[in-house]
Amino acid sequence: MYTLSSSVTWNKLEQLAQQTENDRISDYFSADSDRFNKMSLQLGSLFLDYSKNRLSDDIFKTLIKLAEHSPLRQRQAQMFSGDIINVTEKRPVLHTALRNRGDEPVVVNGQDVMPEIRAGLKKLQAFTDQVRSGEWKGYSDKRIRNVVNIGIGGSDLGPNMVCRALLPYQHPEMKFHFISNVDGQHIKKILKGLDPETTLFIVSTKTFSTQETLLNANTAKQWFLAQSNCPGADLGKHFVAVSTNKAAAMEFGVSEHCIFEFWAWVGGRYSLWSSIGLPIALSIGYDRFIELLEGAFEMDQHFLHAPLDQNMPVILALIGIWYINFLGAETQAVIPYDQALHQLPAFLQQLDMESNGKSVDMEGNPVDYATGPIVWGQTGSNGQHAFFQLLHQGTRFVPIDFIASLQVDEGTEAHHFALLTNMLAQANAFMNGDTKDNRQDFASCPGNRPSNVLLMDQLNPHNLGALIALYEHKVFVQGAIWNINSFDQWGVQLGKRLATEISRNIESKSADYDASTQGLMQMVKQHFARKPAAAKSNAPVTPQATAKQTKTA
Numbered sequence: 001m002y003t004l005s006s007s008v009t010w011n012k013l014e015q016l017a018q019q020t021e022n023d024r025i026s027d028y029f030s031a032d033s034d035r036f037n038k039m040s041l042q043l044g045s046l047f048l049d050y051s052k053n054r055l056s057d058d059i060f061k062t063l064i065k066l067a068e069h070s071p072l073r074q075r076q077a078q079m080f081s082g083d084i085i086n087v088t089e090k091r092p093v094l095h096t097a098l099r100n101r102g103d104e105p106v107v108v109n110g111q112d113v114m115p116e117i118r119a120g121l122k123k124l125q126a127f128t129d130q131v132r133s134g135e136w137k138g139y140s141d142k143r144i145r146n147v148v149n150i151g152i153g154g155s156d157l158g159p160n161m162v163c164r165a166l167l168p169y170q171h172p173e174m175k176f177h178f179i180s181n182v183d184g185q186h187i188k189k190i191l192k193g194l195d196p197e198t199t200l201f202i203v204s205t206k207t208f209s210t211q212e213t214l215l216n217a218n219t220a221k222q223w224f225l226a227q228s229n230c231p232g233a234d235l236g237k238h239f240v241a242v243s244t245n246k247a248a249a250m251e252f253g254v255s256e257h258c259i260f261e262f263w264a265w266v267g268g269r270y271s272l273w274s275s276i277g278l279p280i281a282l283s284i285g286y287d288r289f290i291e292l293l294e295g296a297f298e299m300d301q302h303f304l305h306a307p308l309d310q311n312m313p314v315i316l317a318l319i320g321i322w323y324i325n326f327l328g329a330e331t332q333a334v335i336p337y338d339q340a341l342h343q344l345p346a347f348l349q350q351l352d353m354e355s356n357g358k359s360v361d362m363e364g365n366p367v368d369y370a371t372g373p374i375v376w377g378q379t380g381s382n383g384q385h386a387f388f389q390l391l392h393q394g395t396r397f398v399p400i401d402f403i404a405s406l407q408v409d410e411g412t413e414a415h416h417f418a419l420l421t422n423m424l425a426q427a428n429a430f431m432n433g434d435t436k437d438n439r440q441d442f443a444s445c446p447g448n449r450p451s452n453v454l455l456m457d458q459l460n461p462h463n464l465g466a467l468i469a470l471y472e473h474k475v476f477v478q479g480a481i482w483n484i485n486s487f488d489q490w491g492v493q494l495g496k497r498l499a500t501e502i503s504r505n506i507e508s509k510s511a512d513y514d515a516s517t518q519g520l521m522q523m524v525k526q527h528f529a530r531k532p533a534a535a536k537s538n539a540p541v542t543p544q545a546t547a548k549q550t551k552t553a
Ligand code: F6P
Pocket: 152, 153, 154, 155, 204, 205, 206, 207, 208, 209, 210, 213, 268, 269, 354, 489, 492
């Protein structure tokens, strides 16, 4: 039976944490002139420098032992071969199969899923080429110029982040918009500047039951029908869907050939490699979408075959576990020194926190150790003028990942040089601080604050694919060592259920709620009571309801 926190290795790490509490990273460099070379790794164009961490050789070796004694390799093999590792939802976890560029089969319930995946990619390619070439026309025979992805969580954060990161590769005559929030201001702002004749909506939702997405999709359809005189039969030229729930998509009114399916064994937050990546393919082209998958595949092969102490995802994961479980770090900062990656922290928040924000193990027993960190971040150098004060002089211990690319756009060399030198300076300042002559006053920075640096030679589809897969596998490794299920998210259901209940009960004076909730419900009720009837329709939004409205429209 795998008992993490009572293992010999775990106890050794606890001792090491005490023994080395006064160690300084800078002293490790003085003691070993080859530290940088030993504690950095290159995979393709992705370079990881992890030498500025509170890691002695002994700590590093013991962490590797922790991974060796954990179910990591076994669970890794189970994941890649389609075994059911998402035990609470009884599902395999196969986002890696979506970017499997090899010939070997991937078997789920005795069925090789690769032919289906390849067929899905073919359909994606055909549609992408048609829309990008202008062959795909709207109801008034005009080419598509605006694509609006309607989705939330994993059906938004991944494609949105990648489209923003790869803007230089975007089709010159097309624009891409992402609607996620149920707040009407979001959709209103996006729809405002659009021409229905040249707009394509992608309703992206794994389950086709997410309230926000259905409400936004319904509103988009009402807007479209009101703003255009598109015959019902031509709706399919402007509304496509990406989902595992084909029946519901058809119920909503999307024609069968306009539904891009994917599978239950793809987690929402791991789904950008599937048809959920349709906005990406439409933006950068199918071939570049494949480059994104190839970058992730390269990282998958590295993760599978590199020895643990030379394995980027494993090393990042173990450094995180050392800080979270032995040095008391509560959060993990991710600071991309690249404006194009400004949505990466938000994407990683869902990836990491929805995966490892768990407190029971695979057997359902409460864990007696910390698990997933709070992931947060913002772009550098902005962060320097916002929260770096706390990171330099505050009482919190916050490990940092810096991410940057060397390649610079024509004409912005001076800016890029400043950006990179600031990043190097910050990583150095966090490590060394400035406690010369042990001066401890308001101006001095204690230093000894760890950071990793991830450097790409260029932010292109391949390298971005590798970077995202690196973090996916880091999260996987931590989940395996913590023996938790990183692939379910039961905790999100309660709030959704209560939202439906409260929207139903807002009219009734039911006493099922605490005084605070009841009081606030009254305030909302009174506010809407002053509104015209339309605004008060509390009926939960379902595909059937929207279809009925379409029929009546
Ligand atoms: O509520 C959380 C969640 O289920 C995420 O896991 C998921 O990515 C998101 O909602 C959206 O779900 P769907 O793609 O089914 O609309």
